[in-house]
Amino acid sequence: MRRLGSFLGDAWKLAKPYWTSEERGRGLAILIAVVVLNLSLVGMTVVLTYWQRAFYNALEAKDGDTFWSLLLLGGDAEGTWYPGFCIVAAIYILIAVYQLYLRQALQIRWRRWITERYLSDWLSDRAYYRIALTDPTTDNPDQRIAEDIRMFVDDTLSLGLGLMNSVVTLFSFIFVLWSLSGPLEILGVSIPGYMVWVAVLYSVIGTWLAHLIGRPLIRLNFLQQRVEADFRYGLMRVRDNVEGVALYGGEEDERRGLTTRFRALMENWWAIMVATKRLTFFTSGFGQVASIFPIVVAAPAYFRGQIPLGGLIQTSSAFGQVQGALSWFVDNYARLTEWRATVERLTTFRRAIEAARASDDGVRVQPGGEAVELHDVTISVPGGRVLVADASLRIARGEAVLITGASGSGKSTLFRAIAGIWPFGRGSVTIPDGARALFLPQRPYLPLGTLRRAVCYPLDAAAIPDAEIRAALEAVNLPQLVARLDEEDAWDRALSGGEQQRLAVARALLVKPDFLFLDEATASMDPEGEERLYTLLKERLPATAILSIAHRPAVARFHDRGVRVADGKLVPLAATA
Numbered sequence: 135m136r137r138l139g140s141f142l143g144d145a146w147k148l149a150k151p152y153w154t155s156e157e158r159g160r161g162l163a164i165l166i167a168v169v170v171l172n173l174s175l176v177g178m179t180v181v182l183t184y185w186q187r188a189f190y191n192a193l194e195a196k197d198g199d200t201f202w203s204l205l206l207l208g209g210d211a212e213g214t215w216y217p218g219f220c221i222v223a224a225i226y227i228l229i230a231v232y233q234l235y236l237r238q239a240l241q242i243r244w245r246r247w248i249t250e251r252y253l254s255d256w257l258s259d260r261a262y263y264r265i266a267l268t269d270p271t272t273d274n275p276d277q278r279i280a281e282d283i284r285m286f287v288d289d290t291l292s293l294g295l296g297l298m299n300s301v302v303t304l305f306s307f308i309f310v311l312w313s314l315s316g317p318l319e320i321l322g323v324s325i326p327g328y329m330v331w332v333a334v335l336y337s338v339i340g341t342w343l344a345h346l347i348g349r350p351l352i353r354l355n356f357l358q359q360r361v362e363a364d365f366r367y368g369l370m371r372v373r374d375n376v377e378g379v380a381l382y383g384g385e386e387d388e389r390r391g392l393t394t395r396f397r398a399l400m401e402n403w404w405a406i407m408v409a410t411k412r413l414t415f416f417t418s419g420f421g422q423v424a425s426i427f428p429i430v431v432a433a434p435a436y437f438r439g440q441i442p443l444g445g446l447i448q449t450s451s452a453f454g455q456v457q458g459a460l461s462w463f464v465d466n467y468a469r470l471t472e473w474r475a476t477v478e479r480l481t482t483f484r485r486a487i488e489a490a491r492a493s494d495d496g497v498r499v500q501p502g503g504e505a506v507e508l509h510d511v512t513i514s515v516p517g518g519r520v521l522v523a524d525a526s527l528r529i530a531r532g533e534a535v536l537i538t539g540a541s542g543s544g545k546s547t548l549f550r551a552i553a554g555i556w557p558f559g560r561g562s563v564t565i566p567d568g569a570r571a572l573f574l575p576q577r578p579y580l581p582l583g584t585l586r587r588a589v590c591y592p593l594d595a596a597a598i599p600d601a602e603i604r605a606a607l608e609a610v611n612l613p614q615l616v617a618r619l620d621e622e623d624a625w626d627r628a629l630s631g632g633e634q635q636r637l638a639v640a641r642a643l644l645v646k647p648d649f650l651f652l653d654e655a656t657a658s659m660d661p662e663g664e665e666r667l668y669t670l671l672k673e674r675l676p677a678t679a680i681l682s683i684a685h686r687p688a689v690a691r692f693h694d695r696g697v698r699v700a701d702g703k704l705v706p707l708a709a710t711a
Contacts, residue, residue, distance in 0.1 A: 180310070
């Protein structure tokens with residue numbers, strides 16, 4: 135019970151924010167409409183049981199007039215007027231259609247809200263980056279945001295409304311069944327409403343057995359969502375790196391890797407199949423017995439002439455409704471296990487985001503001063519190995535500083551610490567308040583969408599005039615791309631490495647940062663092209679401070695001084711210009 139309470143608490147924590155948000159008014163209005171329509175469907179079902187009794191009694195009495203009136207628009211039977219089947223069916227269909235429509239409207243509104251919230255929290259404070267580095271157990275955030283949220287919203291609404299229907303159905307039909315079943319004498323003891331007690335006993339035993347048989351599905355469904363996402367991610371990696379795979383001739387290795395991931399998926403699926411087979415054996419048998427069980431129980435009274443055929447049918451229908459309501463857990467056990475797995479994945483994801491955003495590990499970046507300054511910065515890697523210890527550095531506005539050092543010495547990690555995204559280390563970095571910093575890595579990131587968006591990233595492309603974008607592309611020697619600004623393509627594959635780096639420099643011309651950090655951002659260019667771009671940056675951005683990581687000696691003349699990373703220290707070099 136404690137684990138169940140904890141799980142329900144987690145589910146409520148996931149659901150509560152929407153129902154207390156600024157959208158709660160419209161959401162509650164739609165939910166109330168759906169609930170009213172659901173209750174109306176239950177009421178229509180109650181009406182149908184009384185209609186069935188009159189209808190089958192008319193059949194038993196061979197009363198053609200009553201038969202046809204009950205089938206069409208309605209008529210009197212047994213001294214009571216009943217609506218015709220055509221009327222009942224038409225109203226039922228209308229209610230069912232709009233109940234589904236409004237439920238789907240609520241589902242997409244809720245999903246939109248919670249998706250936007252998770253996206254915002256995941257992308258805020260660089261939580262996505264910290265989670266990727268420090269929490270490998272929180273796998274596949276894309277699947278949790280895209281798929282788990284959809285399943286959570288859908289299952290929460292479906293299961294919640296289904297449970298409400300079952301409760302209302304139970305209380306609606308239990309009185310009908312009580313009045314129909316009468317007392318039962320057992321060993322001289324009279325048991326009133328015995329059919330109700332039979333239905334309760336039947337359902338309780340079924341629920342208990344379903345839980346015992348289906349319990350392994352909880353863990354297996356959780357694992358299945360994980361291995362499905364792992365396999366999909368492996369396919370995406372191949373798709374996004376087709377050129378690298380092709381150049382290395384790595385098809386066989388990729389096939390082995392993908393096959394290994396799919397084998398894990400398949401093994402878990404077989405385990406789900408076996409567990410589901412056992413549960414289905416029980417639930418199918420339980421349902422089949424339930425369809426005939428009430429007639430068998432009520433048949434002696436019918437044969438004794440105590441109830442007519444219509445009464446027998448109504449008793450069977452009412453028993454089925456009561457038993458079905460009490461067996462809601464049995465009927466939905468497999469889906470409940472999937473819902474539980476979804477809640478657990480979203481809950482762990484939410485906790486990982488909160489922990490990442492609340493973490494104060496790593497180098498602190500704060501506003502202040504007139505220059506970028508490092509104060510006793512120590513940078514390490516996962517596992518504790520120190521790359522740079524107690525480093526101090528000052529980069530004034532308009533100054534150009536070159537960072538050199540052996541591969542793996544910590545140059546790029548130093549940039550990450552200055553950007554405030556590296557979680558392993560200590561010390562502080564101050565950046566002038568309001569100053570704009572731009573980091574250009576060796577491999578530029580090109581977002582999905584048009585070339586215009588790729589050039590302007592991370593600015594809003596709609597806010598930048600076409601003339602500025604064209605001028606920036608022409609300045610970095612990419613005039614052939616000017617006519618393709620509104621084309622959508624996989625630009626990280628359509629452009630060469632050198633073209634991508636020149637496009638990133640065009641971004642710098644558009645952003646006009648106060649501090650520009652270049653992490654081998656021109657390494658894919660030829661030496662002449664690299665020199666032209668450094669000359670361009672110095673001419674177009676004279677007030678911008680530039681901090682570069684580069685290996686080519688020719689780059690040094692575009693910088694005022696140099697710093698070398700060696701033996702965990704920042705060693706000042708002589709002036710380079």
